[in-house]
Amino acid sequence: MNCNNDIKLLFLKDLKKYKNKALAKYHAKYFQTQMGGYGEGDFFWGLRVPQQRVVALKYLEAMKLDDVEELLKNKVHEVRFAALVVLVERYRRASDWDKINIVRIYLRNSNYINNWDLVDSSAANILGHYWYNSSLSNLWEYAKSSNLWKERTAMVSTLYFIKQKRFIETFQLAKMFLVHKHDLIHKASGWMLREVGKKSMKSLISFLDKYSKMMPRTMLRYSIELLPLEQRKYYLQKDRIKNRVSYFSNT
Numbered sequence: 001m002n003c004n005n006d007i008k009l010l011f012l013k014d015l016k017k018y019k020n021k022a023l024a025k026y027h028a029k030y031f032q033t034q035m036g037g038y039g040e041g042d043f044f045w046g047l048r049v050p051q052q053r054v055v056a057l058k059y060l061e062a063m064k065l066d067d068v069e070e071l072l073k074n075k076v077h078e079v080r081f082a083a084l085v086v087l088v089e090r091y092r093r094a095s096d097w098d099k100i101n102i103v104r105i106y107l108r109n110s111n112y113i114n115n116w117d118l119v120d121s122s123a124a125n126i127l128g129h130y131w132y133n134s135s136l137s138n139l140w141e142y143a144k145s146s147n148l149w150k151e152r153t154a155m156v157s158t159l160y161f162i163k164q165k166r167f168i169e170t171f172q173l174a175k176m177f178l179v180h181k182h183d184l185i186h187k188a189s190g191w192m193l194r195e196v197g198k199k200s201m202k203s204l205i206s207f208l209d210k211y212s213k214m215m216p217r218t219m220l221r222y223s224i225e226l227l228p229l230e231q232r233k234y235y236l237q238k239d240r241i242k243n244r245v246s247y248f249s250n251t
Contacts (some may be wrong), residue, residue, distance in 0.1 A: 007062050014055045015082060020046035020125065031077070031115055038148065038184060038211030039115050047078040056085035065090070065105060072109045084122045085170050091126050097115055103130045107138065114149050116184055123153045136169070143173055148182055155188045162195045170196055175206070178214050190215075190222025197226050208235060 024046030031039040063086055071083035091102045106113070106126050113119055131139045143154035154179070158170040174189045197204035204223070212220055212235045224232045 007059060008067050011055065011059050011063070011067075011071065012079065014058065015047065015052065015076075015079060016045065018045070018047045018051040018054075018055075019084070022046065023048070027077070030102040031117075038182075042077050042115065043075050044077050045079075049081075052078050052082040055083055057089070060086055060089055065101065069105050069109060072112050077115065077118075081118055081121065084113070084118060086176065088122050088125045090131070096160055098215075099130065102126060110142075110150060110153070113153070116152060116188075119149055119152050120156055120188075123156040124159035128152065128157035131157060131165065132160050132166070139169065143176060148184065150183055151177070151180070152188045155185065155192055158192055159195060161193065162199060165199050167196050171207055174219070175211065177219075178211065178216070180216075183216075183218055186216040186218040190219040193219070194221035194225055197223070201227075205231075 009197075024044040027044040027046060028034075028042070031037075031042060031044070032040045033039045044145075068083050068086050068090070071079055072087075074080055087102060087106065091099055094102060094185070103126060106122070113122065132150070139154050139157060142150040145151060155170075155173050158173065161167070161169055170192045174193055177185050177189050180186065193204060193207065196207070208215075208220075208223065215223070220235060224235050227235075
């Protein structure tokens with residue numbers, strides 16, 4: 001057995017130590033792995049996030065990127081999550097050339113980054129940083145893909161943009177997703193709009209004044225969480241909700 005296989009087996013062995021059948025059952029339900037659920041067919045060992053991070057950081061230096069890529073394809077959800085923890089941290093420390101290699105690994109394995117926790121823990125830190133500093137072609141490709149997880153990846157990646165006080169892509173995506181059918185996209189959009197508000201409440205209010213009547217209820221509620229009570233009531237008042245219902249009935 002070569003050293004690389006040893007590292008991967010030790011990584012998996014350390015993760016397995018934390019297996020918990022009761023928690024695995026709970027996670028399977030929570031992440032909707034049932035037929036027709038957004039996580040249909042996913043498999044859990046029942047690990048907690050801190051446990052996955054402990055193992056990932058233990059092998060951070062020893063793990064080769066080829067090993068990480070192989071682990072990203074593992075059927076076990078927590079293995080993929082831990083592999084992404086390694087990938088994010090390696091990206092943070094990488095040279096510019098190695099960053100490009102990590103982005104390529106991420107993009108060609110996007111089919112395995114297939115639940116909201118996997119997306120949310122990695123998209124902004126890898127793709128967000130990279131797209132902010134290079135071409136946005138892949139961002140818009142993801143946004144228009146009609147693939148739930150790629151769409152969420154596009155939106156969540158803009159968290160990096162928001163931290164740099166650049167909001168245009170977040171607003172463009174939020175407008176694009178006004179008529180999206182899935183609640184997970186509404187949540188991601190509302191979350192990013194809320195993050196915009198942390199940096200510029202004026203920018204968020206300007207967007208809400210234009211589009212709140214058209215926003216899905218979940219997106220709206222997430223986006224206004226940090227507003228004063230009276231402003232939240234204003235955006236949620238019944239006549240505005242009626243207008244929103246009318247908008248969707250005509251699309």
